[in-house]
Amino acid sequence: MKKLAVKDLNKFFDAISADQLLYMPLEKGGSVNYGIYSRGDKYDPTVLHTVKSVKDVFFPQCESMASFVTAGKKFEVAPIAPVDQSFTVFGVRACDVRGMEALDKVFLSDPVDSYYAARRAHGTVISVACSAPEETCFCTAFGIDPTNPGADIQAVIAGEDILFSANTEKGIALLDKVADLLSDTDDSAADDAKASIKEILNKLPLADIDLSAWGEGKTEELFDRPEWDELCKSCLGCGTCTYVCPTCQCYDIRDYKVGDKTTRYRCWDSCMYSDFTMAAHGTNRPDKKQRFRQRFMHKLVYFPDRYGMFSCVGCGRCVAKCPVSMNIVKVIKAMGGKNNG
Amino acid sequence: MQRIGVFVCWCGSNIAATVDVERVAQVMKNEPGVVFSTDYQYMCSEAGQAIIRNAIAEHKLTGIVVCSCSPRMHEATFRKTAQRAGLNPYMVEIANIREQCSWIHKDKEEGTEKAIVLARAALAKVMLNAPLIAGQSSVTKRALVIGGGIAGIQSALDIADAGYEVDIVEKEPTIGGKMSKLDKTFPTLDCSACILTPKMVDAAQNEKITLYTYSEVEEVKGFVGNFNVKIRRKARYVKEDVCTGCGACMQKCPSKKGLNEFNLGLNKRTAIYIPFAQAIPNVAVIDATQCIKIKNNKCGLCDTVCAAKAIDYNQQDEFIEREYGAIVMATGFNPIKLDKFNEYSYAECPDVITSLELERIMNAAGPTGGKLVKMSNGEHPHDITFIQCVGSRDISGRGKCYCSKICCMYTAKHAMLIRDKYPDVNVHVFYIDVRTPGKNFDEFYRRAVEEYSVDYIKGQVGKVYPEGDHLVVQGVDMLANEQIIHKTDMVVLATAIEPDPTARKIASMLTASIDTNDFITEAHPKLRPVESPTAGIFLSGVCQGPKDIPETVAQAGAAAVKVLGLLSKDKLVTNPCVSQSNELLCNGCSMCQNVCPYGAIGYEDKLINDHGIRETRRVAVVNEALCQGCGACTVTCPSGAMDLKGFTNKQIMAEVDAICK
């Protein structure tokens, strides 16, 4: 385990960003999102969540895939190559780390998404344990330990220090690179910090949410439940929950034509949108209830069916951000389970 | 997939001199979607059109782009060409590379580049064009003529002569207009009344013509072939159908202070009056501002003496609504007010008069019984000075920027008539230029100088001021380079003319465009001089621009022919470029209805099937016969449910994209 004074974090960032891009939560216009570190930027450890999750780094909201250039009647395709430079992401919480695992299941299984795969291969992730979880957090319900967030390197803040431990080869290599800044330490300080966080975790109102009504093979049981009718009513059909979600992975591919040049890009899409997966005959989920149900069934039933894990990680972003406070917790509870009254 | 043909016109050297037409054709040949591209000297010629027709057939073209002059010039031509070759006429787009390119740029490279961009924009648009089919609308076989002067009378007579009904609306109590006030007419010197009165009588007696005198157009709705006009018949306080025009009322009326409008206020008239002896209709009218009965509920003498019992002090304005297929504007003119020209002392000196006032003074039915006298003291003048261009050709803001056109000739007429009748009177004319284009016009003017020894002085007058019984004119003789201080008895001002103030109001009701001088704009200054750009509105007389009587009569006849051409049709082809509401998108919010100037948008509760979801809801429905295709609704509609055929959102954006490329 390596130790660094929190006040020296910028030295650590400067060293890493000397030869590669460093992504981390940065404040801009009053909101905190992942951004590219530049000298002097401040990291605020008290901020629990970025608005958009770390998904935005590995699977950006909008990315160009190819461009086509026409000259008269001639037509040329210029594919855009995936990332081939190493980069580092700092400050990822445990829930987002789990979120990346869910994305991996989708994008790294056959057919492999080369853009995502390249970013995963070239990116080193430094996670930071949560020191002040909020009432919207329920990651523990999914078996996540926010004090042991995992990833290539995991960090925990203990008093004046931040303590790093590498979990992977990539992690070890990165810590070696900045070894000058770090000093060795034992695990005790980290363990103390984790223990005090755990105390708070137990007090969280959503900590014991029961997921027994959900999971593999529950489609038939849940699909036609009458509760959907009422639940969906307050939903505005906006894409807030999907865009702040660390595991929502749907995207749309569009062309943007200017003059002779067409850019083909993909961008996040939301199953809550009425034009989602629009096809020639129209949309396959024409009413709000169907779209609303899809999102939760996908997270809590279909995804487990296919990949053996929930694709909700309990980060609580949608709980905090939904304009009408209609969220996955209400849905989970509405379908029953003990403690969920 | 569209198969587009591009045709680049040289327009002789008009385009080819500053645009490399071959290069344009070559570049366009390589554009996606283009299967044929060529250039030719005159695309609008029969040979040029044949190239287009052949290409449409041979290359199975689905649309064409013609790079040529303005679409306002030949769009219709090329649409017909396409139609003859079996292509929908609305699959034609014009790139204006003459008026908006070759004629304004000198550098050939620059011109060529721009022409290519314009051609690409037209191509981008035509790729999104859809075949459109014009609808039909009916034609009400009746015409309205606004204004009962010589222009209006002539138009009405010609229309009626061809067997169509026509109504004249005249704001004064009688028809006749300005011409009825004239004494003699140039260059023949015949008596104005002698040639006008028979026409007035014809108009009154023609059973196809209905006269609405003392009436004004209040509101106009509808469109070509189907105008709906509301006419205000102002209260005359005399029953028009009962009055016999005997004139007994005028003799008894004790209120004699009203200014006689017919004599331009040079003398007085009674409160109840017939404007002049030959007035049509020959019916009295009461000036409510002067009538003692109406003002104070006393008197009532006219009612007592009226044998026909035609007086009705309680008459109110009436409104009638009628349908018309075509409207002729013949609203005429007035001399301008001279209040900004203090240097001529017009307001202070009764012996400074306008030319139109001189007409009345010279006229036997005028205030002086046709005797030329000084209005100040009734004495015979010995010296008269005419001043031309009073308020004409004036860009200082006091007058009118244009030449009033008729003043040179009527001044020569006045000079000649005075010298003829009163050889003892010296006549001087201050002029800037003497403009006499017209048959026998210059000869007429030369007679004034050579036969009648009228003294023409090239130069303007700086000021006119009274001195004792006389007037002093301070002017300049430009040829002698001398200043002239000239003592004279009368000064006659050739006052500029301007369109009647009602023209602007009526034009805006008719949606006819009007220029900065309030003259109605013609559809084309050379080729369509009697039509307004608004379909179904025709122009007659001075409302379109200054002109003399023969020109007015000619234009009135031309306008009538255009009206007849319209009324003789049973159906009109409507513009297919109209709005259309996409029911799947329409919210039924009614905002488009608010901005539609034609009331063309209505709402219906309709059963809508949106990809299997059926729902009855309120949606906008466009009446294609009423819609004129302005597009106001399309921008008001936030969802884009309303779109304009021929100018769709996508088409315009494609043009934008092509230009910004």
Add this chain to the structure above:
Amino acid sequence: MQVEKQFKPKIVAFCCNWCSYAGADLAGSSRLSYPADVKIIRVPCSCRVNPLFILRAFERGADGVILCGCHPGDCHYSTGNYYTRRRMTMLFSMLDYLGVEKGRTRVEWVSAAEGVKFSTVMNNFVAKIYELGENVKLGDLRCKK
């Protein structure tokens, strides 16, 4: 040092068919020149111009957009330009509020008889755009190299 490419602005002029487009034709037939940077798009009435078109033009790389219509009161469709007047006042005010240079957009009323005015208006507008330089604030990054 790279030689800076000479700035050639792209200027879109929306002209109503009845007045301003005819005014442009008159400018042409009177040989009243104005810079070739101006490209005219014909619309039936100024009220057909959706603010979306103007934003689209800027997005796609236009440096200036000018909208010409009949003089108020002279609209071929009676009232179209009155709505244009309000809409464009609002749009321009919003663009200004967002910090975009005011000179990039303009509305001018040009009648069919005002060829001289058309040419003057275009010359002045183009001069203004040259003064302002390239449109960077509203352009889509994908449009620029």
Add this chain to the structure above:
Amino acid sequence: MHNNSDKQKDQVFRMTGVDTRKCMKCGKCSASCPSFNEMQYRPHQFVDMVTKGRIEELMASPSIYHCLSCFACVERCPRGVEPAVVVEAIRNLAERKQGGTYFSPDEVPELIDGTVPQQALVSAFRKYRK
């Protein structure tokens, strides 16, 4: 290349903002001019000569001092040509060319005799805003 007379024309234009080509030679300026008979070149000639670039001649002529700046011509010109403004511009050109002050203000009273019109005095102190 601009020759001297073109340069002077430009200068007159810049000073006055008057486009003398607008003149339609009606003579109304001269017809209105109270100093007409005093002048070697009459107001309308001023305008014409400026158009033709004959500015040196005008500068040398005493006519430039005969204009009273009464503005009758400016007021009445139907073409907005403003002859008096043109005259003043040429007067200014002549004065500038001569250089230095011709005389100081305190010398003025003794120069006044009964024949100098009051208006001429007023105009001598008047400055154009244009």
Add this chain to the structure above:
Amino acid sequence: MQEIEKTLRSRCAELINNGTCDKVIAWDRGEFFYDNSPATFACADCAQKLVYDCFCGANLSKYLIQYAKEGKTAVLLKPCDTYSFNQLLTEHRISRENIYVIGVGCDGMVDIDKIRAMGIKGITAVKEDGEDLVVSTLYGEKTVKKADCLLEKCVSCKSKKHYVFDELIPEADGEDVKENGRFDMVEKLEAMTAEERFEFWQEQLSKCIRCNACRNACPACTCRKCVFDNPHSGVASKANADSFEEKMFHIVRAFHVAGRCTDCGECSRVCPQNIPLHLLNRKFIKEINEFYGEYQAGETADQRGPLVNYTTEDAEPTAVSDRGDN
């Protein structure tokens, strides 16, 4: 507030029982004390669960478009929501006869994030006490001024008066708030230089993630299909691909609701990135007031909006384009 809530519950139950309506649109309790959610209550018993406290910021009027099509629906509207209701009536999006409006009194809704921003952690409950809020936390009670914790839209509340209702609870209605300072921030922006304004909006709008929450929450944005969702419109887009895409979306959105926006403030309230979107709409409102006379959308249900209206003497666009620079 608790009094009102009690009255509302019993009154709504009564309305359902006596057949005045078959359902009520109101607010339902969320997971926590502060996340009340719009919901429909279709039985008298259910109505006992409706909530009315200082966390009922959501404007319920837009739900009527979908849920008041059939049967008779009662709805709870705060004063500011009644403007939206009238505007929806004006645009024929709802029909008055299907809806029973209960005007509920309101003295400002609270923004939980503002309390958190004061550094108060572990909040478990918030109670109103006159002009103060009593905040219970894991670490004890704290008292704060309610005025400091109001939702942005309530800070510049323009009226406590209901512009449409069938009944009022409580019966006494409030008054218009004359001095609401709602244009203060607009004026502050106007006073900046163009460059500063550009920087401000660049920073704010570049945060946009195009989640469409602003649009979908907006009671004026009621298009069946938004132009930005319609692949046939030619401007459909989803990405936040670059800086202008968002600006265009927000300019056009603000323009589409110009003259129709009642300034209810929902757009800014729902924005997950806290972009002050209401400042765009307020700019239009301010300009409309200045150029075309005071206009409040939704004040009555039969107004003709300023952008579908004109006078022949209107200001020219040059009044804006030739306006002096800051």
